[in-house]
Amino acid sequence: MNSGTAEVLRELQGIVETLLGEYEVGEDIEITMDTTLYEDLQLESIDLVVLAGHLEARYGSQVNIAEFVATLELDELIELTVGQLVHYVVGRLPETRGLEPSAPETAR
Amino acid sequence: MAHILANGIETHVIRMPAGGVPGAEAQPPTVVLIHGLGPDNLASFYVTLAAPVSSSGIEVIAYDLRGHGRSSRPHTGYRVSDFVADLEGLLDALDMPRPVHLVGNSFGGTVAFSYALAHPERVASLVLIESEPATEPWSRRMSTRFERFGQLEHPDEIDQVTAHLGRYGARAAKGASRALRATTMARDIPRGPLLSREQVQSVRSPIMVILGGESRFVDRAEVASLLPHCRIVVVPGHRHRLLVEAPRLVLDLLLPWIAEHDPARPETEVTRV
Numbered sequence A: 001m002n003s004g005t006a007e008v009l010r011e012l013q014g015i016v017e018t019l020l021g022e023y024e025v026g027e028d029i030e031i032t033m034d035t036t037l038y039e040d041l042q043l044e045s046i047d048l049v050v051l052a053g054h055l056e057a058r059y060g061s062q063v064n065i066a067e068f069v070a071t072l073e074l075d076e077l078i079e080l081t082v083g084q085l086v087h088y089v090v091g092r093l094p095e096t097r098g099l100e101p102s103a104p105e106t107a108r
Numbered sequence B: 001m002a003h004i005l006a007n008g009i010e011t012h013v014i015r016m017p018a019g020g021v022p023g024a025e026a027q028p029p030t031v032v033l034i035h036g037l038g039p040d041n042l043a044s045f046y047v048t049l050a051a052p053v054s055s056s057g058i059e060v061i062a063y064d065l066r067g068h069g070r071s072s073r074p075h076t077g078y079r080v081s082d083f084v085a086d087l088e089g090l091l092d093a094l095d096m097p098r099p100v101h102l103v104g105n106s107f108g109g110t111v112a113f114s115y116a117l118a119h120p121e122r123v124a125s126l127v128l129i130e131s132e133p134a135t136e137p138w139s140r141r142m143s144t145r146f147e148r149f150g151q152l153e154h155p156d157e158i159d160q161v162t163a164h165l166g167r168y169g170a171r172a173a174k175g176a177s178r179a180l181r182a183t184t185m186a187r188d189i190p191r192g193p194l195l196s197r198e199q200v201q202s203v204r205s206p207i208m209v210i211l212g213g214e215s216r217f218v219d220r221a222e223v224a225s226l227l228p229h230c231r232i233v234v235v236p237g238h239r240h241r242l243l244v245e246a247p248r249l250v251l252d253l254l255l256p257w258i259a260e261h262d263p264a265r266p267e268t269e270v271t272r273v
Helices: A003-022 A045-059 A065-069 A074-078 A082-092 B050-054 B080-093 B107-118 B136-149 B155-182 B185-191 B197-201 B220-226 B247-261
Strands: B002-006 B009-016 B030-034 B059-063 B100-105 B123-129 B207-212 B231-235
Touching (some): A045 A065, A045 B009, A065 A082, A065 B050, B002 B080, B009 B050, B030 B080, B030 B107, B050 B059, B050 B247, B080 B107, B100 B107, B100 B247, B107 B197, B123 B247, B136 B155, B136 B185, B155 B185, B197 B220, B207 B220, B207 B247, B220 B231, B231 B247
Parallel strands (some): B030 B059, B030 B100, B207 B231
Antiparallel strands (some): B002 B009, B009 B059
């Protein structure tokens, strides 16, 4: 995992942990690149919008999560992973654009 | 996440600027997306139409209805007229200078229709997806649905929903069922106020109704008789969840519709998809 990917994953972990905190879920859930938002983390559909808002605030308007998820089929959306979002964000960041995309791997 | 106080409700709103063509018109059309009841919230538009509509040169506003998503959930106050007042408050708060296109999914379309009756000058057009006006027959159907939905804690019911929507959908439905019992929504919504045939037919906004060919949520013959001048499009092979199952089909109907019905947009700029 390159540094850009690791950094975005850490950011996303923080956002998801905040969201989960609101649901008073235990803090021992490990959030990796393979973790699915809805099945594993039990997030609600509206949480994706909130999470997207945080990512866009952090990384700027070149990150457009609505645009990204609109390209997914419904089945793909339901199985959306943390890693897919991380790779999308990394791909939109100017300083990391052009780097080899890192293979999906497990953080931590 | 942006919250705007509208009609006393902390309303969760997303606003996407009109993107696309550089040097496009200074006043692009605005579309307001209104979601349905229960497990629904603005996410169903966020993941489907919002981005492609916005990148087609149309400003997009989507919000969570009261009692849904991340908007506040008062215990009472869920008649259709409350949702209409919320929308009016929201458009005031957003300072919308021009009439907007209202796109409503399911109950969102019912709210949009009643809004157009109350505030015709602010509505450029109406698009109702799997949706119908708040009439007496609508009210009866809604009451029946609320009765069934309110029993979703029952294990058999949950199994049925899980079989139909999967674990994710079942969890959302269960949460919505709890939300229903925590508010007067199920009692208030069917009480409208209901619209007479004359009131429905007095709405002059252009109307398109998009229905799933396999859905029995809306009575197609009834809509055709009630709204003789509207455009009814039936999408074969889809049920009530048409918007999330076939967003591209809905988009392909919506973009030319807005181009055709936006007063400020010259005909030459009509984009076919």
